[in-house]
Amino acid sequence: MGKKVAIIFGGQSSEHEVSCISACTVMRNMDSRYEQVLIGITKEGKWLLVDKMASVENGSWVNSKRTAVFSPDATKKEILVISSNGTYESIGIDVVFPVLHGLYGEDGTIQGLFELSGIPYVGCGVLASAVSMDKLYTKIIVERLGIEQAQYVEVRGYQMKKDMDAVIARIESQLSYPVFVKPSQAGSSQGVSKAQNRDALVTALELAVQHDTKILVEETIVGRELECGVLGTSEDVKASCIGEILAAEDAAFYDFDAKYNNADSKTVVKPELPEGKEEEIRKAAQRIFKAVDGFGLARVDFFLEKDTNRVVFNELNTLPGFTAISMYPMLWDAMGLPIPKLIDTLIELAGQRGNR
DSSP, rough: OOOOEEEEEEESTTTTHHHHHHHHHHHHHHHHEEEEEEEOOTTOEOOOOOOOOHHHHSSGGGOHHHHEEEEOTTTEEEOOOOOOOOTTTEEOOOOEEEOOSSTHHHHHHHHHHHHHHHHSSOOOOOHHHHHHHHHHHHHHHHHHHHHHBOOEEEEEHHHHOOHHHHHHHHHHOOOOOOOOESSSOTTTTTTTTEEEEEEHHHHHHHHHOOOSSOOOOOOOOEEEEEEEEEEEESSSSEEEEEEEEETTTOOOSSOHHHHTTTTEEEEEESSSOOOOHHHHHHHHHHHHHHTTEEEEEEEEEEETTTTTOEEEEEEEEESOSSSSSSSSHHHHTTTTTTHHHHHHHHHHHHHOOOOO
């Protein structure tokens, strides 16, 4: 049997279900020379050893009677499996493939555990994961690069509690309606709203603060939503072709429901773009990935402004979706790297982490 790859999925974030779907795609497309060790994290935070992919597909994996935790002892490089009767065994792990989106999976926390364990893992490290998950700090880094991005106002939860009127006044003094309200740390557009007026802004802020105490209120950029995948290391990063998001006409924007529940939402790979814009986006994606010290993979999202054709940075996702409708694997497939080979490449890159 080849390398033992621990595939971790689920998690405590609002993207738990999406993670499970992504994980099944990875399991289904991983080369048979790898031995898969499946570890699911419940919404409550319990770690379970899972027997087979079928139980992930039907949701019964949460009934597993065996817990599985990573040993922080770097000399062991193993997980400890504890059965319901109290007996335990250890399983050596060669590579970790985290298929976790959002908090506690994409924000550097679990990456720190992998670092302690000494086990190579797929994806960005602690720093890149943390700053990329936090939209505010991503914006600060991108601003240093001179890459255009939407104007924004930072709002804190305690400021809302102290004086909501003052918060609203500050936003209205700097931005015009409509505005987007986003939790600084949330994925798949969870907790994101578009506010057309003051009343809607208050409602949007109250929703966003349920997901994070740090909130971004951004100007609305009217234009095309474009995405670019990156693959490699901060020293040698490749950029994919461009993909375009076409939200359903009845969707206010490409939110969680439009992404995963609305059949009219579509993705287009290699859309027609004005001359020079594809290369501009690809280069910007590479620069941003390097600036955050990225490693392995990421998806970088942009707008192409309607009237000006200005390229505007939107977000950076260090563990993009791997579902059947996810843009990241579709982009690399269009580049001649189908999902099985993409997964293989990511595992190979993980093994290079110690050589950085």
